[in-house]
Amino acid sequence: MSDNKDGEEVSRPWQSYHTVFTNAKAGMDGVDKEKVQKIVYEMSKGSKYFENEERKEAFIKQKIENMRAQCAKLTVMDIAHYQTVADKKIAELEVTRDLSKTWLHVDMDAFYAAVETKENPSLMGKPMAVGGMSMISTANYEARKFGVRAAMPGFIARKLCPELIFVPVDFKKYTHYSELTRKVFHKYDPNFIASSLDEAYLDITEVCKARGISSEEIAGELRAGVFEETGLTCSAGVAPNRMIAKVCSDINKPNGHFVLPNNRIAVMTFISSLPIRKIGGIGKVTEHILKDVLGISTCEDILHKSAYLCALFSHSSIDFFLSVGLGLGRTDTPQVRSRKSISSERTFSATEDEASLYNKIADIAESLSSDMQKEDLRGRTLTLKLKTASFEVRTRAVSLQKYIFSSEDIMHHGSKLLKAELPVSLRLIGLRMSHFHEDKPSPDPLQRTLTKFLISGNASEHVTHDRNSMGSESSSTFDVSDREKGLHGDAYRTCLFDADDEYDYGDRLNPQQSSYFEHNSESSYINAGEIEKPYLRCQTKVNNPERTGHGSPSKEVGDLKRVDMESSSVSGQSEATYVQRFESGANILHMKATLPANEKGQSLWVDDYKCSLCGAELPPSFVEERQEHSDYHFAEMLQKEESPENCRVSIQRSSQKVQITKKNGQKKQKTSLKDSKHIPIDLFFVKSNQNF
DNA sequence: GGGCATTTTGGAA
């Protein structure tokens, strides 16, 4: 297979250039995929962006090779062992199957584009995209016939379709229409989960029973209701759990619905031939890895390769994959979660002019501060995000003792972080605040703690009465991390098991969250957890519409005020903690590991391939990289011997980093990127894997 | 050994 692939890469290179929009999507039926691929490739080839993608791709390929090697080493006995482990796990999961609920997933058709067309009917029937020349957020179905898709840069889309009309994004409009749709959703499930402006999950078990009608009828009625209310079409999917419902809503998109009966046979039949990429949580990289390492393409394949999966991946990943293979997904209604961060970033033409960079960051700080004030947020951690002219992304964070929100404070700390990176040529700067303080303004930390303590008692009561108690959202007043652990402490990994849940956080129509009634924009968080009539307490949060060119309006996340942990830690330093690292994008999947530790000494290349100190693999041809790698170990040793106290910052700032997986004692490592000036780089790997 | 802080990664709309 790999030989074959390599061969194709040489003769038809565009076939191996995968993008987020390479993946099939509704409305792409009659499209000449080959032609589109070729144009996309031609337009991308040679660009800085492309080169960065190639670097990332090379990293993944290497990882795949390592995993394949590991598979090859498995003995018959190993495989038999893993098979029993897999079978046991499968049996355990099967027991949890719950076919008693009926979930419906609704997804608006070409949402932004549909809204724009509704407001400007002259666009009807013409290929149109929402966004600009650098990026489009979505395209209508006429444009999709040309291969134009969401997340595709505008200039490429125009190449695919010269007639394409570009309409700038206008979040205010989308938010408005979103509210209208939610009004309809609310009639069928007052606790519906809004996972984005245009999507929601409804537990229609009760409505069906109460009205004595089928889920099919509910789906039709709901879609008609949405159309009546908004003039926009949507698609729906009905299934016994959210994971499958989401897949189903895509089956008859646009303007249609698909109902999967609540019985095991139907689910298994449906899932078996389904490409794994259709499942939420499995994206480009995971698909690539499972395909190239184990030949897995469909959900059915997952069960056939269960032993290998157990041999290669971590527990949580195994649970997730096997659940997908079994067609199992969440059926409960999760706890409402509050926003955890807020950010603002902007792309501009690359520059290394410091004055101009400071101007940019000032604008961003201003914008972020303004957003924070709209939600009455104050945060303790500020993260600076940078994207260099070569598309390398870096982040740098500081945790402060004070909670801040003013543009002055943000700018002050943000520019300090930026200053440490100069000189550098950047194309993007972003600022993100997190570790929010949940109280109302009260600058004094001590006082806040007290206030919080008092409030937490009351707030807790409300919150805990929240619909279901799976979360310990407020159980532990002062320990955020404990609460979060509780939140994810379920049998499955939230993120992967049910990707839907990833989005539940935000748009779930929760009391204080976004929706269409403003009277509560001021609602105090003390009522945050109460949910009698959730939507009645929603506030309309328009996320700086039009500020950004495209993208999504920040997930109007509600701010379920949770009592945050107080300053307590702010580890030592009086000012703040500065730590940094860098790295170019590279993918990592988590796997099991198995590499022996090395001792310190000189850097030698074992088997002419592996570093004797850390096990990193670096082919002999990587002369410079090897030199650099050796230098790194050398510097590391010097540091250890000389200044133990500076170790942290120094090492982290060095151009390479070595990571040792504790659990497995295996190591993985990669060379990260450099620092502003040169560009070393590249990685190598690890023998084994990591955990998925 | 645990808790905290930082960074990276992959995913989704």
Next chain:
DNA sequence: TTCCATTCCAAAATGCCC
């Protein structure tokens, strides 16, 4: 001419400090 976004989440890994 233009030349690949923005917002947000969770997990995992790493290192420091107790």
